[in-house]
Amino acid sequence: MLSSINIDYFILLMALLLIIGVLTTKFSTRLGVPALVLFLLVGMTMGSDGLGFIPFNNPYLAQLIGIIALVVILFEGGLQTKWSAVKAVAKPSLSLATIGVLLTTIVVAVAAKFIFGVSWLEGFLFGAIVGSTDAAAIFAVLKGQNIKNNLSATLEAESGTNDPMAVFLTLSFIQLLTISESSYIMLIGSFFWQMGAGLALGYGLGLLASYAINKINLDSSGLYPIFALAFALLTYSLNDLIGASGLLAVYVAALVIGNRDLTYKHSIFRFNEGFAWMMQILMFVILGLLVFPAQLLSFDIIVKGFLLALILIFVARPIAVFLSTPRMGFNTREKIFLSWAGLKGAVPIVLATFPMTMGVENSQLFFNVVFFVVLTSALIQGSTISYFAEKLGLNGPEKVEPPHTLELVSIGKANAEIIEFAVNENMKVTGQALKDLELPNDVLISAVIRNGDLVTPHGETVIKPGDILYILVAKQTIKALKRLMNEKKEEQSL
Incomplete structure (x- = not known):
């Protein structure tokens, strides 16, 4: 021993x-x-x-x-x-x-x-x-x-x-x-x-x-x-x-x-x-x-x-x-x-x-x-x-981690989560103001990270390419929210 x-x-x-x-x-x-x-x-x-x-x-x-x-x-x-x-x-x-x-x-x-x-x-x-x-x-x-x-x-x-x-x-x-x-x-x-x-x-x-x-x-x-x-x-x-x-x-x-x-x-x-x-x-x-x-x-x-x-x-x-x-x-x-x-x-x-x-x-x-x-x-x-x-000329786009420390959480007892969503220029939501988004009632955009800075969202805030959104959402709505947020611009005319 x-x-x-x-x-x-x-x-x-x-x-x-x-x-x-x-x-x-x-x-x-x-x-x-x-x-x-x-x-x-x-x-x-x-x-x-x-x-x-x-x-x-x-x-x-x-x-x-x-x-x-x-x-x-x-x-x-x-x-x-x-x-x-x-x-x-x-x-x-x-x-x-x-x-x-x-x-x-x-x-x-x-x-x-x-x-x-x-x-x-x-x-x-x-x-x-x-x-x-x-x-x-x-x-x-x-x-x-x-x-x-x-x-x-x-x-x-x-x-x-x-x-x-x-x-x-x-x-x-x-x-x-x-x-x-x-x-x-x-x-x-x-x-x-x-x-x-x-x-x-x-x-x-x-x-x-x-x-x-x-x-x-x-x-x-x-x-x-x-x-x-x-x-x-x-x-x-x-x-x-x-x-x-x-x-x-x-x-x-x-x-x-x-x-x-x-x-x-x-x-x-x-x-x-x-x-x-x-x-x-x-x-x-x-x-x-x-x-x-x-x-x-x-x-x-x-x-x-x-x-x-x-x-x-x-x-x-x-x-x-x-x-x-x-x-x-x-x-x-x-x-x-x-x-x-x-x-x-x-x-x-x-x-x-x-x-x-x-x-x-x-x-x-x-x-x-x-x-x-x-x-x-x-x-x-x-x-x-x-x-x-x-x-050999095989470098891709620069991989940059967002310089923020906002922690993602799941609020288990409240049946809600805060999820992270990265925006690119091909998405339908790009260029739209938050007030114009047709979001479900149990969804709230809590924060926007833009170029490393925290932006407090309000109705007039316009979503830009490269933004990182933190969204409070009910668990049962997550799939519907992701379908909505991931919709491409090309799909708008269909």
């Missing part, structure tokens, strides 16, 4: 790690380095082979924390993703998430076979582990960047849906390495089951979660975000229990939940955004603790790992992108950018713990090399994504 001194010491270290992690995100922006790299370095520095503050060598615990963190991160990413954006790029995203991962695995497998002198199955295991684009890295690096919508949506959807392919390939090659009677036909059937059941159950549980959130009447608004997160964990666990893809199901469920009208939607989004950051900090620090710098920075690992990383970045990923996205609406410059933006992050490192926990020979070599490849990818690719987008 831990003594009170040890418990106090542990709590102090946790507080310091979280503070350092939050401050690290500030420095990462200034240094142009992805935050995940600095989180990993913090873990390596604090670990057994660094300053020794946190002795840690438990791949089972690291794997558990990593999976829970990935569930939270994928759930938050799915909540923030617009279905309209995903629908437009569904075909290339799914192609990259399946065929692209398979092609990357094959190229890396050949390289690993000759660079490290391992068997073909071990080479394919190398390729499977680093084959997927990482959701945690993509969501973190692309957030706030003004990259063309179709490209950012493709990368986000790919990273959210390619984990099942990487997990399937990794576990399949581990099984082939450790169990001599493994059946290839059963493995292929398992893949289709994981994908199909994950999609179906994720969609169904997303609908169930949305219905439950809207129908339940909790005493505290702070319980709604926890209730939503509980459904994310439930979705993963139920799918995992029946052998389906839990990570895919979580992302699909989050897409469904995030694109429906929810009670306390703003609170749910903000809570999960902050919690996802905390889990990301914790996950990368823990994974950094699992690394022994003396082994990682050996001459053999540095030279061979860097060579494998270069092949992955400059050969495997471009081949995967160009061969898996033919005639899908991308020009050569866009495909070059998609090739460069294939970031590696937490998923490959978490997958690299599976050989360690399942008794695969050379498992420590797998982990060290994968960790080095992820660091190289994050440093080279992650820090230059914005630069590449700019040089």
Whole structure:
């Protein structure tokens, strides 16, 4: 049993790690380095082979924390993703998430076979582990960047849906390495089951979660975000229990939940955004603790790992992108950018713990090399994504968050909500005075944010493009209000 001194010491270290992690995100922006790299370095520095503050060598615990963190991160990413954006790029995203991962695995497998002198199955295991684009890295690096919508949506959807392919390939090659009677036909059937059941159950549980959130009447608004997160964990666990893809199901469920009208939607989004950051900090620090710098920075690992990383970045990923996205609406410059933006992050490192926990020979070599490849990818690719987008002329409109702090609320007992509505020039309400709007009786425009300033609305206030309206509305009128406010100018003449 831990003594009170040890418990106090542990709590102090946790507080310091979280503070350092939050401050690290500030420095990462200034240094142009992805935050995940600095989180990993913090873990390596604090670990057994660094300053020794946190002795840690438990791949089972690291794997558990990593999976829970990935569930939270994928759930938050799915909540923030617009279905309209995903629908437009569904075909290339799914192609990259399946065929692209398979092609990357094959190229890396050949390289690993000759660079490290391992068997073909071990080479394919190398390729499977680093084959997927990482959701945690993509969501973190692309957030706030003004990259063309179709490209950012493709990368986000790919990273959210390619984990099942990487997990399937990794576990399949581990099984082939450790169990001599493994059946290839059963493995292929398992893949289709994981994908199909994950999609179906994720969609169904997303609908169930949305219905439950809207129908339940909790005493505290702070319980709604926890209730939503509980459904994310439930979705993963139920799918995992029946052998389906839990990570895919979580992302699909989050897409469904995030694109429906929810009670306390703003609170749910903000809570999960902050919690996802905390889990990301914790996950990368823990994974950094699992690394022994003396082994990682050996001459053999540095030279061979860097060579494998270069092949992955400059050969495997471009081949995967160009061969898996033919005639899908991308020009050569866009495909070059998609090739460069294939970031590696937490998923490959978490997958690299599976050989360690399942008794695969050379498992420590797998982990060290994968960790080095992820660091190289994050440093080279992650820090230059914005630069590449700019040089290739692929920047989209500037993404500016409105500089206001008006909190959205749901008034549960009063059966009313305050909702946010952003106005653009194509909407029928643009250019109209508030007194001329045919709003239902139980609707009140409470505030207008214009160019960062609060405008007190009155009858003569004219709605302008770029305005953000905060509207007090009865819950039963929300759908009718949204139909009215979203009516386009073209529809006026119909």
